[in-house]
Amino acid sequence: MAEYKLKTPLEEKDLEKLKIGDQILLSGIIYTARDAAHKKVVDLIEKNEPLPFDMKGAVIYYVGPAPAKPGYAIGSAGPTTSYRMDPYAPILMNHGLKGMIGKGPRSQSVIDSMVKNKAVYLAAVGGAAALIAKSIKKAEIIAYEDLKSEAIRRLEVEDFPCVVANDIYGNDLYKEGTAKYKEE
């Protein structure tokens, strides 16, 4: 289990060294999107229309933050459960998405797409939302403001803490971690 600092946009060479269980401190620009925003972005892709942000090398964080208090960049901002984005994730990876941050296991089709597109899934700690907010330095809504907490935000992050849950080699920490500690 290694520790790495990573910067966005992610490139293939950054991802080749990553193995499940590695602890990551991520810095740079990431984008937020949940169920409703994913649906809208995939609709745009299907209509061949421009996307709200450049998908190449991008990292999407599955989060709907709490409102920011005055003087704060953002409110509490922990991950939401990722499986709800599984129907959309492979389409986004086919368009250049390199990283996803969320919580909970992914479906086999998402894992297969990560191998095919050389992308990773990073697990953030659910319920550690106030702590994670401290690593978010700036937040700006860039699309779908009407979706409120579910709008797409551009976040500037510094040392955002997460763990590699799925690497580009098809390994899955949810399966392997559970198998390792399972007692009969």
Place this chain on the structure above:
Amino acid sequence: MREVDVTELTDAVKRMVIESNYYIVDDVSNALKKAYEKETSETGKAILKMIFANHEVSRKEKMPMCQDTGVAVFFVEIGQEIHLVNGNYEDAINEGVRQGYKEGYLRKSMVGDPVIERKNTGDNTPAVIHTRIVRGDKIKIIVAPKGGGSENMSEVRMMKAADGMEGVMDFVVERVSKSGGNPCPPVIVGVGIGGDFEMSAILAKKSLLRNIGERNSNPKYAKVEEELLERINKLGIGPMGLGGKTTALEVFIEYIPCHIASMPVAVNLNCHVARHIKIII
């Protein structure tokens, strides 16, 4: 007859929704610390440490521990000697939710039409309110904001008497096992048995209000709670589902009588934030 102005309820609710979201309750905090000592997974330990650090930040900065500040769930007991004045009871609770979620910078997570429109109601109302009329002249209010991640992993199953306690236990373990990392483990497992379809679910949720370590008063059920906790912590799911020995902090069972043909069993999972707070007016 004692008169209580409903604005007292509104004020109490407003404070409670904020406090329950900002501060971890002592029994859960202590259980997490004990779990840390026993945890052997390196990733699991690192996750638990982040959870402790998060409690510190939320307390100091007065921010919600989790961005999912939940659907506001209430269990209220109203003494039958109480006369509520100056407004409607449920409106007063919803007004407290409205004010608390706004002033506490809590996330508004309710949509009006659940299927077609799914438009956010903008103020986290309506609350889910369970009310009982009891003896006396006091009002007991418990609020337990419930996040979507753990709620989505819950289930009601109409079982057969022939399934017996073995069947009940297998169902509970299966539900936790299938949920994996989704409900934000270490979880608290609430089990409601008996009543009818909806009562079993309400009981399961209500059981989550007990303090960690508080066993069912029936020794037979208390033993099942302990056995279930042991079985669940052998699943290997661990903190956030990434592997480890701490999958659940506690299992609570509540039971009530049911129909001769039925054996409803509900499993309601709670995440490690496990918010709940009580007040008596």
